[in-house]
Amino acid sequence: MAEKIKSTSVELPIGGETKEIIDERIKKQAPVPKELEKQILKVDHLKMYFPVTKGLLARQVAAVKAVDDVSFSIKRGETLGIVGESGSGKSTVGNCIVRNYNITDGQIFYNNQDLSKLGKGEMRKLRKEVQMITQDPYASLDPRMTISDIILEGPRIHKTVRGKGEERELVGQMLELVGLNRSFKDRHPHEFSGGQRQRISIARGLALNPAFIVCDEVVSALDVSIQAQIVGLLMHIQEELDITYIFIGHDLSVVRHISHNVAVMYLGKIMELTSSDELYKTPLHPYTQALISAAPIPNPTVDRGRERILLKGEIPSPINPPQGCNFCTRCKYADEQCMQEEPEFLDVGGGHFVACHKVPGTNMKGGH
């Protein structure tokens, strides 16, 4: 059984001043109606289809079903992890929440406001609260700007700081918060390593004092040791500033470390959704089981001893997904029903959601 990795917390110097500012920020974050104080985000039947066009006049001939009916909710201050292979649609979900795309169908409720229906002006205001950090530390920072300018871009757009003095203070605080030296503010991105750049990206994301951050594969491009640092930093910030995360990644071990709940996606649909502990203790969906068995365990004896689940077959095309369960082409338990009928996404007990015909409320446990 996999051991829980001990928290690698990096001791971050949060000085006295900064602590006060932090408390103030928490107070300044958008107030939430009492009843739904807990639930900050609710996604309802989200669908995102990208049209495939052909010919001069760009007729739509097919659609890439990147996200196909995804629903979940997140409580304030918690982290939802989304895992999946490339093409599973996990990044698209993140982009939809931040409204990088206009969603095809479904609703996204942030503090009970439907994001998908908001106009440009209102969405603009909301951007102060919902931010995103992306994967590539090299492409996401403008090489011609100084660190200071990069961090200040958001506040300048929204005019949340006034005057050079306030600007400098904010930059200094943000840099401290992510564990970088204040003197870095006048340097340029190319002078930093990948890990440092991700910290700068995080600082930029925090500059607007958001309540919700989508972390899209933020550690996937970094060395393993740096990954640990950044994940630790994010968790620390979550504690201090009471921020809610969606953490998207493909490495299950990393994702589950930072997440309270984990959703496993495959070809645009969620296969399993439950708390991260529960996911590791009792993975119900065959895909989850395969993922877990593929993740290496630090202890070599245990690692060598366990049974590996190998997936056969190829991943189907998202333009033409299988008629039944998306996973049926590779699942070793698949039968007629799986090929024909799409499984429903059901709660099989205690908030553990699965979409699989082979787990209808019965306790069919696979794996270890």
Next chain:
Amino acid sequence: MGKYVTKRILLLVPTLLIVCIIVFALMRMIPGSAVDMIVYRLGQAGQQVSAADVEAKLGMDKPAIWQFFTWFIGIFRGDFGTSLFQNESVLSMIGRQLMATLELVILTLILTNVISIPLGLYCAARQDSISDYTIRSISIVLMALPVFWIATLVLIYPALWWQYAPPATYVSFFTDPIQNLKMFLVPSLLGALSQTGNQLRTVRTVTLETLRQDYIRTAWSKGIGEGRIMLRYAFRNAMIPVITVIGGSIPGLIGGSVILENMFNIPGIGAQLVNSLDNRDYPVVQGCVLIFAIIVMVVNLIVDISYKWIDPRVELE
């Protein structure tokens, strides 16, 4: 291939439309009404007409958009309108002068390429040698010399020293080639001079890039001689950008032709244009500009098609 060609030709139509709109709009912006000019001129010739008469006759009392569309549609029927001052259709006026301009442009092109391509290839083959530097320096100097200045000097000094003057009357090439060439050689040469400078450098640059390719190195290592490498391998691939440059130089050549025609008394379209412009002879000016634009578009089309012909790898939408 055929599908591509058809598609490209069809795409010319919207571009043609836009060109016509631009030309038409520009013409209408010129101050000084043609009508007044016509009334004045006709009056001088002994005919008294009123402005209203002229307008009605020319269809100029109708709204501008109507005028535009009649003209535009007429183009496809081959009717470019009638000159306001001479009783001749624009098309026939242009037809008369077109030969001269075409000859000038073609001769210039031939001369330019005959000089620049071999020399450019040579410079690429002997990169950084003394001849390379010399030829390149000369070509830059050539680029800097204003065509009209050299033309002026060519007109002044030979006249001064040898009582030489270029022939003043136009003779078609088919009538008397020698006489014809006597008239066209000097201006073509002048036009070619400045073009050569630019083109030589391009040929050289492009050939250099091509020569650095791996397949050239392979050919070398196989023992293939330098000449063959240049001609069979490098030349073909280097020519694609060169063709683009040649195609792109056409608008410049046409502009240059205006000056050269003016100076050497060549009855070409450029000269026609300037004359008609002074008279505010809208239809003729429109026709001239349009013809030039059409020539440019056709040349671009040929360039694009030859891309595909020369390099089958090129993917064209």
Next chain:
Amino acid sequence: MKDLFKKKPMGALGLILLALFVLVAIFADVLAPYPMVNGNMTVDVIHKLEPGSAEHLLGTDSLGRDVLSYLIYGARTSVILGICCTILSTLISIVIGVTSASIGGKFDLILQRFVDGWQCIPGMLILIILMNIMGNGLVQLILAMAIPAGIGGSRMIRSSAISVKDAGYVKMSGILAGNVWWKMLKHIIPNIMPVILMGLAGSLGGVIMMEASMNFLGYGVDPGTPSWGYMITNQGRSNMYVAPWLALYPGILISIMVFASAMFGDAVRDLMDPRLKGGIGSYNSKKIAKIAARMGKKQTV
């Protein structure tokens, strides 16, 4: 900047020459032996069409104007035109190219068709027509030259803007709620600066040549303003039997100025474009000798 002097001596030479022209233009009133009075050149009615003498170093023209002074003031015209035109046309290119790329969609499509159509019409013709519309004069000439040049140059700017506009940091800017204009000003334009500068440096030579051509044709500045191109037609050609040298001097100056701009423009382009390595533009004669000696006659690829 010091790269320029070290690696591209010809380019540096070009820059120095240009700077000289600019200085002459600025201090024309001081340098000219017969400065302008009230915007008019001083006329010496006694000495007309005379070759170089003690009083008039380069002689006089048909109106009795001192040739040297005329040439000096002509430099001023050329410099003003060159600088204004280049800057204005670059601005126009940026506005058209960057907005077309950033806004995209139908706007881009239609604008590009317009640019396409515009480029089919030979530049000289457009210039002649535009000058006819606006009449002669310095300001008109600047506008007439800048607008077509700007439209033509927008292609290059647009393609570099397109390559930049999908970069990660531009998307992030959108997530931070930056709108199209913010992205354009803060991200796209700063990142295509090298291309812009290349265009600036390269177009100077062409502008000067065009200006001279237009003045030559009689469509340029009004006759009162001294201009080299105008001198070639007006003085040079008209008086070719009596004073043929009048056509010579202005042409030489034009050539030098175009040459200097071309050298400088080339050098800037080479320095900014990392692909073009290997001997282009370096005309250092000592280097030539060394290289020639080292490699002999045949070049190995």
